Amino acid sequence: MTLNAxxxxxxxxTAESIASALSLAIHxxxxxxxxxxxxxxxxxxxxxxRTTVRTALLSLSHQQIIxxxxxxxxxxxxPSLIEAHEVFEARELLEPRxxxxxxxxxxxxxxxxxxxxxxxxxxxxxxxxxxxxxYLSGKFHLEIARIAKQQTVADMINVLIARSSxxxxxxWRRESALCESQAHHALIxxxxxxxxxxSEELMQSHLVDLHSALNLHELPPVEQNLRAMLxxxxxx
Amino acid sequence: MTLNAxxxxxxxxTAESIASALSLAIHxxxxxxxxxxxxxxxxxxxxxxRTTVRTALLSLSHQQIIxxxxxxxxxxxxPSLIEAHEVFEARELLEPRxxxxxxxxxxxxxxxxxxxxxxxxxxxxxxxxxxxxxYLSGKFHLEIARIAKQQTVADMINVLIARSSxxxxxxWRRESALCESQAHHALIxxxxxxxxxxSEELMQSHLVDLHSALNLHELPPVEQNLRAMLxxxxxx
DNA sequence: GCACACAATATTGTATACAATCATGTTGTA
DNA sequence: TACAACATGATTGTATACAATATTGTGTGC
Numbered sequence: 104m105t106l107n108a109x110x111x112x113x114x115x116x117t118a119e120s121i122a123s124a125l126s127l128a129i130h131x132x133x134x135x136x137x138x139x140x141x142x143x144x145x146x147x148x149x150x151x152x153r154t155t156v157r158t159a160l161l162s163l164s165h166q167q168i169i170x171x172x173x174x175x176x177x178x179x180x181x182p183s184l185i186e187a188h189e190v191f192e193a194r195e196l197l198e199p200r201x202x203x204x205x206x207x208x209x210x211x212x213x214x215x216x217x218x219x220x221x222x223x224x225x226x227x228x229x230x231x232x233x234x235x236x237x238y239l240s241g242k243f244h245l246e247i248a249r250i251a252k253q254q255t256v257a258d259m260i261n262v263l264i265a266r267s268s269x270x271x272x273x274x275w276r277r278e279s280a281l282c283e284s285q286a287h288h289a290l291i292x293x294x295x296x297x298x299x300x301x302s303e304e305l306m307q308s309h310l311v312d313l314h315s316a317l318n319l320h321e322l323p324p325v326e327q328n329l330r331a332m333l334x335x336x337x338x339x
Numbered sequence: 340m341t342l343n344a345x346x347x348x349x350x351x352x353t354a355e356s357i358a359s360a361l362s363l364a365i366h367x368x369x370x371x372x373x374x375x376x377x378x379x380x381x382x383x384x385x386x387x388x389r390t391t392v393r394t395a396l397l398s399l400s401h402q403q404i405i406x407x408x409x410x411x412x413x414x415x416x417x418p419s420l421i422e423a424h425e426v427f428e429a430r431e432l433l434e435p436r437x438x439x440x441x442x443x444x445x446x447x448x449x450x451x452x453x454x455x456x457x458x459x460x461x462x463x464x465x466x467x468x469x470x471x472x473x474y475l476s477g478k479f480h481l482e483i484a485r486i487a488k489q490q491t492v493a494d495m496i497n498v499l500i501a502r503s504s505x506x507x508x509x510x511w512r513r514e515s516a517l518c519e520s521q522a523h524h525a526l527i528x529x530x531x532x533x534x535x536x537x538s539e540e541l542m543q544s545h546l547v548d549l550h551s552a553l554n555l556h557e558l559p560p561v562e563q564n565l566r567a568m569l570x571x572x573x574x575x
Numbered sequence: 576g577c578a579c580a581c582a583a584t585a586t587t588g589t590a591t592a593c594a595a596t597c598a599t600g601t602t603g604t605a
Numbered sequence: 606t607a608c609a610a611c612a613t614g615a616t617t618g619t620a621t622a623c624a625a626t627a628t629t630g631t632g633t634g635c
Contacts, residue, residue, distance in 0.1 A: 255422065411627070
């Protein structure tokens with residue numbers, strides 16, 4: 104298993120850093136939806152007591168990144184198709200107008216930071232690290248909320264982005280990983296020109312685009328997947 | 340201190356029920372912003388170990404209802420003025436369009452439920468229980484999100500409502516507690532007529548109205564309050 | 576008498592121990 | 606052989622014990 108976060112196993116592992124490490128691993132699709140997160144395993148891996156692990160898991164469950172089933176343990180969340188739609192609908196409520204606000208607030212430094220983000224994302228893609236590219240792509244959206252100076256909305260978007268990553272793991276249809284790069288470039292341009300209206304429009308259409316790239320008819324939860332795996336695709 | 344939730348001190352107190360009890364107490368302004376929530380006190384009150392209390396507190400801190408300061412304990416949150424504006428801005432992003440959606444989904448039963456909510460709220464006001472009336476008023480907004488069948492957005496609104504209650508405790512200006520009753524009645528009417536556009540407009544103006552009822556120049560955090568309490572209002 | 580340092584106390588943070596629950600493997604019986 | 610009841614092991618839930626940190630009280634030196 105690949106849980107090698109930056110400081111795995113080292114000392115000074117707080118509940119927060121463990122939560123971050125797990126969150127990153129899930130973001131980057133190193134941990135698949137449905138994966139069991141045993142407390143003993145994690146306490147061994149990170150060298151802390153189960154108490155600390157449980158705090159971290161509780162934190163992640165509040166972000167709906169993992170699901171804690173009573174007396175059965177923690178599992179990487181498997182958003183249903185309904186939840187998937189809800190998440191993208193929520194993003195469509197929050198992000199377009201946040202992008203407008205960001206465009207009005209953005210300084211040249213902000214724009215440079217966004218460009219740097221895209222550069223890193225491309226570098227990750229070139230290195231074949233799709234997971235990291237996806238993570239950085241999410242951070243791009245979060246950065247826009249930060250520029251808009253709206254921490255409360257940024258926090259909500261952050262959670263929605265994490266859940267989006269799980270949704271993409273389960274329901275993504277398109278093959279090309281580059282498909283959104285154009286949208287992000289156009290957004291940067293509009294934000295750099297302090298064009299609020301255009302930024303809002305671009306964000307809106309970008310999100311609709313992402314939303315429409317979901318495979319709406321796939322049956323995701325493990326049980327159904329098990330069916331498919333055992334009976335072959337014909338039964339789906 | 341008045342922490343007498345429905346089943347205070349009784350058996351079968353889970354972390355969740357403790358969190359609910361505390362959340363309700365904060366909602367109803369029985370616990371003021373800044374109040375220290377000592378772990379030993381709570382474990383005595385509810386008859387559980389500190390472990391259970393801590394999970395409850397952690398849950399509330401994730402909703403930003405309380406603030407946990409490392410090595411110093413948990414306190415009822417004291418949103419800053421900036422946060423106050425952010426919370427209402429976020430609500431203005433989410434709730435109007437959710438109200439529209441609710442209007443399109445609403446069944447007669449839903450409308451009856453909303454009316455019942457208002458009746459209860461009036462009853463609480465007549466009984467002089469302003470705290471409970473405020474709580475019910477918040478639940479009214481949450482109910483609309485539920486009718487819209489958007490759990491993800493409903494969860495976010497739920498958190499924002501709780502924080503709004505704290506904000507009202509700190510920054511509320513108006514005297515009349517009835518001021519929003521009209522707005523809620525109008526909303527029910529529009530939703531009952533399945534008039535999405537009007538519902539959205541009404542919710543928007545209702546939120547703007549609430550937002551504008553905040554005292555923008557009040558200095559809230561305890562430190563300043565302490566100054567005021569010790570030096571008198573002249574120093575503010 | 577005042578400020579600073581130090582000690583005592585109280586409270587939180589973390590680890591460990593025990594209890595409860597669930598999953599699984601075994602055995603007995605029809 | 607098939608099924609059910611039971612026993613075993615593993616894993617989570619809760620409580621307690623210990624360590625670390627912050628707060629408060631006291632004393633000493635100037």
